[in-house]
Amino acid sequence: MAVTSTYPDxxxxxxxxxxxxxxxxxxxxxxxxxxxxxxYGPLGVELKKNLKDRWWHAMxxxxxxxxxxxxxxxxxxxxxxxxxxxxxxxxxxxxxxxCKKRFRADDPRIKGxxxxxxxxxxxxxxxxxxxxxxxxxxxxxxxMGPVEDTASVVYLRPxxxxxxxxxxxxxxxxxxQKVPFGIAQIGKAFRNEITPGNFIFRTREFEQMEMQFFxxxxxxxxxxxxxWKGHRMDWHRSLGLAPDRLQFHQHDxxxxxxxxxxxxxxxFDFGGGLGFQEIEGVHHRSDFxxxxxxxxxxxxxxxxxxxxxxxxxxxxxxxxVGADRTFLALLVNGYREETVPGEExxxxxxxxxxxxxxxxxxxxxxxKKDGMPEFAERLANELRASFTVFYDESGAxxxxxxxxxxxxxxxxxxxxxxxTADNTVTVRDRDTLLQERIPASAVANFIxxxxxx
Amino acid sequence: MAVTSTYPDxxxxxxxxxxxxxxxxxxxxxxxxxxxxxxYGPLGVELKKNLKDRWWHAMxxxxxxxxxxxxxxxxxxxxxxxxxxxxxxxxxxxxxxxCKKRFRADDPRIKGxxxxxxxxxxxxxxxxxxxxxxxxxxxxxxxMGPVEDTASVVYLRPxxxxxxxxxxxxxxxxxxQKVPFGIAQIGKAFRNEITPGNFIFRTREFEQMEMQFFxxxxxxxxxxxxxWKGHRMDWHRSLGLAPDRLQFHQHDxxxxxxxxxxxxxxxFDFGGGLGFQEIEGVHHRSDFxxxxxxxxxxxxxxxxxxxxxxxxxxxxxxxxVGADRTFLALLVNGYREETVPGEExxxxxxxxxxxxxxxxxxxxxxxKKDGMPEFAERLANELRASFTVFYDESGAxxxxxxxxxxxxxxxxxxxxxxxTADNTVTVRDRDTLLQERIPASAVANFIxxxxxx
Numbered sequence: 073m074a075v076t077s078t079y080p081d082x083x084x085x086x087x088x089x090x091x092x093x094x095x096x097x098x099x100x101x102x103x104x105x106x107x108x109x110x111x112y113g114p115l116g117v118e119l120k121k122n123l124k125d126r127w128w129h130a131m132x133x134x135x136x137x138x139x140x141x142x143x144x145x146x147x148x149x150x151x152x153x154x155x156x157x158x159x160x161x162x163x164x165x166x167x168x169x170x171c172k173k174r175f176r177a178d179d180p181r182i183k184g185x186x187x188x189x190x191x192x193x194x195x196x197x198x199x200x201x202x203x204x205x206x207x208x209x210x211x212x213x214x215x216m217g218p219v220e221d222t223a224s225v226v227y228l229r230p231x232x233x234x235x236x237x238x239x240x241x242x243x244x245x246x247x248x249q250k251v252p253f254g255i256a257q258i259g260k261a262f263r264n265e266i267t268p269g270n271f272i273f274r275t276r277e278f279e280q281m282e283m284q285f286f287x288x289x290x291x292x293x294x295x296x297x298x299x300w301k302g303h304r305m306d307w308h309r310s311l312g313l314a315p316d317r318l319q320f321h322q323h324d325x326x327x328x329x330x331x332x333x334x335x336x337x338x339x340f341d342f343g344g345g346l347g348f349q350e351i352e353g354v355h356h357r358s359d360f361x362x363x364x365x366x367x368x369x370x371x372x373x374x375x376x377x378x379x380x381x382x383x384x385x386x387x388x389x390x391x392x393v394g395a396d397r398t399f400l401a402l403l404v405n406g407y408r409e410e411t412v413p414g415e416e417x418x419x420x421x422x423x424x425x426x427x428x429x430x431x432x433x434x435x436x437x438x439x440k441k442d443g444m445p446e447f448a449e450r451l452a453n454e455l456r457a458s459f460t461v462f463y464d465e466s467g468a469x470x471x472x473x474x475x476x477x478x479x480x481x482x483x484x485x486x487x488x489x490x491x492t493a494d495n496t497v498t499v500r501d502r503d504t505l506l507q508e509r510i511p512a513s514a515v516a517n518f519i520x521x522x523x524x525x
Numbered sequence: 526m527a528v529t530s531t532y533p534d535x536x537x538x539x540x541x542x543x544x545x546x547x548x549x550x551x552x553x554x555x556x557x558x559x560x561x562x563x564x565y566g567p568l569g570v571e572l573k574k575n576l577k578d579r580w581w582h583a584m585x586x587x588x589x590x591x592x593x594x595x596x597x598x599x600x601x602x603x604x605x606x607x608x609x610x611x612x613x614x615x616x617x618x619x620x621x622x623x624c625k626k627r628f629r630a631d632d633p634r635i636k637g638x639x640x641x642x643x644x645x646x647x648x649x650x651x652x653x654x655x656x657x658x659x660x661x662x663x664x665x666x667x668x669m670g671p672v673e674d675t676a677s678v679v680y681l682r683p684x685x686x687x688x689x690x691x692x693x694x695x696x697x698x699x700x701x702q703k704v705p706f707g708i709a710q711i712g713k714a715f716r717n718e719i720t721p722g723n724f725i726f727r728t729r730e731f732e733q734m735e736m737q738f739f740x741x742x743x744x745x746x747x748x749x750x751x752x753w754k755g756h757r758m759d760w761h762r763s764l765g766l767a768p769d770r771l772q773f774h775q776h777d778x779x780x781x782x783x784x785x786x787x788x789x790x791x792x793f794d795f796g797g798g799l800g801f802q803e804i805e806g807v808h809h810r811s812d813f814x815x816x817x818x819x820x821x822x823x824x825x826x827x828x829x830x831x832x833x834x835x836x837x838x839x840x841x842x843x844x845x846v847g848a849d850r851t852f853l854a855l856l857v858n859g860y861r862e863e864t865v866p867g868e869e870x871x872x873x874x875x876x877x878x879x880x881x882x883x884x885x886x887x888x889x890x891x892x893k894k895d896g897m898p899e900f901a902e903r904l905a906n907e908l909r910a911s912f913t914v915f916y917d918e919s920g921a922x923x924x925x926x927x928x929x930x931x932x933x934x935x936x937x938x939x940x941x942x943x944x945t946a947d948n949t950v951t952v953r954d955r956d957t958l959l960q961e962r963i964p965a966s967a968v969a970n971f972i973x974x975x976x977x978x
Contacts, residue, residue: 091695091699092699093699094592094695094696094699094700097692097695099596099597099599099600099601100600100601100603100604100691101691101692101695102691102818102822102824102826103601103603103604103691103821103822104601105601106597106599106600106601106669106679107669107670109597109599109600110597111594111595111596111597111688111692112594112595112596113592113594113692113695113696113699114592114593114594114696114699114700115699116595117593117594117595117710118593120595121581128574133909133912133913134909134910135909136905136906136909136914136916139547139566139567140567140570140571141564141565141566141567141570142564142565142569142570142573143552143564143565144552144559144562144563144564144730145713145730146552146559146562146715146729146730147552147553147559147562148552148553148556148557148558148559150553150556151553151556165671174670174671174672208671212667212668212669213667213668214665214666214667214681215665215666215717216559216560216665216717216729217560217627217717217719218618218627218661218717218719219627226559228667228681235564238553238554238555238556239550239554239564239566242544242547242550242554242566243547243566243567246544246545246546246547246566246567246568247547247567257570260598260713262599264668264669264670264671266670266671276599276669277597277598277599365555368556369555369556371555373555452589453589456586456587456588456589457587459586460586461589463589
């Protein structure tokens with residue numbers, strides 16, 4: 073569903089910036105790449121870690137009513153029968169009997185109805201060679217143990233949520249939590265997508281940040297749904313995503329899963345032809361998942377409410393963020409090109425919140441003499457105990473500033489002739505371009521106060 | 526290779542503690558478990574995150590000569606031809622033609638020589654039914670794209686190292702690093718082990734923390750090898766692992782890979798029958814990996830030394846830690862049972878370094894009245910902005926202390942009758958059992974100073 077945005081398309085520029093500066097590389101690039109799989113480079117891994125740490129802090133450590141979990145990627149295959157993925161997580165595909173290529177049945181390039189004499193293959197152009205649509209499961213399948221047969225099939229999880237559901241009672245009982253409470257997890261998931269794309273927007277290997285909140289079905293569960301909707305939107309805003317680029321999209325009855333009571337996506341406007349796209353889902357899943365696992369495992373997954381002497385299967389409110397998509401949203405949201413007063417060359421800036429920036433400070437000697445490099449390196453090493461720091465002494469100072477602007481470094485600390493005399497340095501702000509002179513000994517606190525979310 | 530230790534075997538106690546308190550659960554337990562795959566519960570995920578964060582800080586953020594990376598699990602299949610895993614990462618297996626079971630060829634229960642009439646199946650007891658050994662590859666295999674054929678086979682990576690090698694030039698060029706420098710990565714890897722076991726010691730899904738350090742082959746590369754050996758041993762000691770439970774094990778020529786110049790394991794004494802086992806490998810891999818990828822990809826992977834105007838393939842010194850094994854070592858190392866002076870019941874303690882402890886502080890009202898719960902909850906909420914905190918008001922105070930001791934919480938803060946009068950609280954030290962009275966407003970700094978590595 074192509075939608076257009078009033079924001080420009082900066083994707084090509086970002087793909088190039090990401091490779092050149094080390095945010096994201098194509099997986100196995102020297103071998104021609106792996107289809108829609110990406111590697112996070114030195115700056116990318118820091119930005120992603122900062123993003124995940126902010127989510128983990130907000131959703132787990134700062135709350136007394138949410139517990140963390142890290143369930144494995146490989147799970148028992150019955151999990152995916154219970155969840156409905158074995159039967160329902162499918163895309164219809166058609167084959168060409170002539171050229172052996174495969175397509176999604178809804179591929180707009182297909183002329184005519186697949187399975188009939190009219191249908192024309194979009195690859196080889198033959199008529200009447202396309203099969204009727206067949207269901208293709210999107211889970212990656214592998215075999216555990218030495219024998220490759222149906223009894224040893226396991227899947228790479230297509231979502232992290234089920235690891236939370238099957239551990240519901242283990243977590244509840246070991247932590248003595250009482251409903252309402254939540255379980256949160258960050259981890260990889262895999263989908264054998266037929267039409268992945270848009271850089272890291274839709275990939276075959278991706279990372280989710282999910283939280284399942286368990287509530288009493290006889291309580292005001294819709295109030296919890298509304299609470300989490302608002303809370304999650306606030307969180308995205310707290311990352312610095314522009315409020316006018318964020319919106320809710322309500323699933324209408326045709327989009328809604330049969331068990332879902334309500335579902336909203338949080339969408340971000342990626343600009344260009346991509347426009348508003350989902351970065352998080354806030355879904356009311358009723359008691360579907362726990363009931364199914366109780367049925368398929370034959371194990372009770374009820375919660376026992378001791379004061380009320382009542383057993384029940386809780387309702388679940390799910391908040392599910394795509395870490396890679398939010399990463400991409402941060403780049404798209406932050407990227408800008410602008411002119412600089414009094415300078416001929418413009419600059420590209422990545423306006424990342426200081427808490428998320430991969431490098432917190434660049435540290436430069438103004439020139440490579442008079443003890444400035446030694447002073448600056450010593451300061452850089454001190455700061456490195458607490459922050460990611462980049463020391464740079466090569467090239468003109470303006471060029472060094474530009475290199476940091478482009479990767480989102482919020483502060484540049486410059487050691488100049490005055491520094492060696494009075495132990496002060498200048499700190500330049502990425503966005504305002506203002507420079508402040510402060511004691512070198514105050515730099516760590518200066519940064520610490522500003523990188524805090 | 527069974528070795529015995531002077532330390533007692535505490536594994537069974539730990540498995541039970543881990544499940545009961547939420548460190549580790551069996552994967553998909555309600556479905557009977559997934560073979561040798563484990564989930565990290567609320568306390569386990571915190572301990573593991575703290576461990577990984579300490580490694581990341583020591584190996585990446587605190588150093589100017591190491592860059593981080595997060596390469597994908599799915600890679601191009603040629604990677605594993607170049608690395609030697611397709612042909613060489615194999616275990617010999619034998620089949621029983623009668624009962625269809627499979628065994629490692631070196632299974633000590635097999636009587637006689639497999640493939641001959643003498644050989645007796647350890648499962649069904651039949652004679653002469655065991656096949657000759659066949660090579661079984663330990664990589665998990667899956668298919669990318671809609672067609673399941675040999676052209677679409679991809680593997681779950683059996684180690685993270687290759688993601689670093691194939692990105693060597695991408696990282697070097699985007700960061701402008703000069704040899705010697707390193708690339709570090711934390712991530713999941715998968716091995717379809719035939720005989721996994723010992724809880725989380727050998728599992729099919731595990732996490733590695735690897736660093737590859739690239740050095741000039743014409744420099745004193747063995748000095749770098751010695752440097753990293755010492756540095757890595759120091760790091761394990763800094764986690765609190767007892768020095769007498771740590772040792773180096775040098776690979777003798779028969780253990781050494783053909784391309785390796787030298788290899789030492791860092792072993793930890795797990796006690797009981799397990800004894801000293803590898804938790805990290807420090808290996809000199811020569812130029813094997815980069816040369817192979819250059820050969821197989823047809824792309825130059827040489828480093829250009831600009832000042833010397835010289836191109837070469839660097840040597841690699843690898844440090845590779847098993848995150849799950851080190852996690853287990855921390856539990857084994859920290860667990861102790863002891864009597865408490867003046868008390869009848871003893872206590873179990875997990876002596877974790879405060880920087881690693883999943884919960885930094887328990888916060889308790891002495892009794893549930895006179896404003897103590899409100900005071901304590903307010904304090905707990907304030908502390909939660911900076912630390913993981915557990916608020917507990919249920920049961921006798923002694924019992925609440927014991928519950929925190931057992932999970933390694935270094936500090937317990939108690940609000941008593943005096944607190945509401947003069948805003949002081951007591952802080953109890955897990956190891957010394959000493960209690961100190963300090964202002965409530967000083968608790969955050971008290972903890973902060975002590976949880977720093």
